[in-house]
Amino acid sequence: MTLCSSVLAILLSLTVINNCSTEENTDIMSKRVAPVISKAEEFEQKLPGFLSANKTLCVLLDYDGTLAPLCDNPANTVMDPELEKNLHLLAENPKVFMAVISGRGLKDVEGKVGIKNITYAGNHGIEIQSPDGSRQDYQLPEDVQKSYRSLVDELNKKLNKNGAWVEDKKVSLTYHYRDTASDLIEAQRKEAVEIIKRHGFSANQAHAAIEAKPPVNWNKGEAALLILKNNFGNDWKSKTSVVFAGDDTTDEDAMRALQGIGKSFRVATDPKIETYADFRLPKQELVHDLIRWLCQSSC
Structure with a gap:
């Protein structure tokens, strides 16, 4: 085997190892249907x-x-x-x-x-x-804190109605709509998500609620x-x-x-x-x- 062939073989081996490692990491960090524990024992x-x-x-x-x-x-x-x-x-x-x-x-x-x-x-x-x-x-950046206050104000002004309400937690909030009539939920939920995102916050679906989290890592x-x-x-x-x-x-x-x-x-x-x-x-x-x-x- 020539020197060039040997080097090529080594590089190919390293590529395979790296690919396998990447695939393993991807698999480890992936979501899946988890096994169930349904009783104490x-x-x-x-x-x-x-x-x-x-x-x-x-x-x-x-x-x-x-x-x-x-x-x-x-x-x-x-x-x-x-x-x-x-x-x-x-x-x-x-x-x-x-x-x-x-x-x-x-x-x-x-x-x-x-x-x-x-x-x-x-x-x-x-x-x-x-x-x-x-x-x-x-510590949230000052501009994020300012956006948060504006977000709370707009949600309260527009969507604090029909049994829905805003839980203000000072740096994040939850928009609850569990008590809203079923025929009104989707429209209010959609509008809440739009408002939250427009202020730069992420909107996460929760149980009959939307969680608004600040745009930070x-x-x-x-x-x-x-x-x-x-x-x-x-x-x-x-x-x-x-x-x-x-x-x-x-x-x-x-x-x-x-x-x-x-x-x-x-x-x-x-x-x-x-x-x-x-x-x-x-x-x-x-x-x-x-x-x-x-x-x-x-x-």
Whole structure:
């Protein structure tokens, strides 16, 4: 074989390796129909050996639709008493680190969960508060803040009607239309999306609502990674076993960020839904079983 032939063969081999690597990465980071966990005993059956005594268990959780059932008015959501009890027990375990990452404002979700000495992230991770009360918020540019105020004003002026309303969370908002008559929903939803996008914000479909998020490269996934890095260092992957659970499209950012690292669970009734999560939970009550399993396994 000539020198040129040898070099060509090496280059072709490297190309094949790179292509395979790219395909593997693409596959790892792709959405798909996830396997289902439909009863309590399946957590142990489908996750044998995942929880390690030599690693800190990091439990990252969404609130609405995950820890608490969805409600017509977000102010009326409450956690099941048994789930709340087990959540407190889990948070008190010195071998467990817990964070709640919600689309709600930080103080709002902190008040709803009511557990001290855990990390809270509000507004999809834009606001982050450590157990000691210190903050590490993502600072929105001044022009984005100005656009946000204009967005809130326009939505309130034009679409705060027919049972729909604007939940102003100071840096992001949710346009709720759960109580709007079915024949009016689509027109109002479409107009809300148009207004949100015109102000430069992204419009994400939620449960009978539209989430308006600022045009910044920050989301629940970025927040989850920052929280883990801040608490366990750059080598957090070798020190922790990470669990994430959420029910909404905005939770997919965290599921994607943790894919191949931790284990995530998407609460969804749709059997055909595609997700970055490792498993689908077909009903919110299975989150109770997940927390109970984590409590028992981490003792």
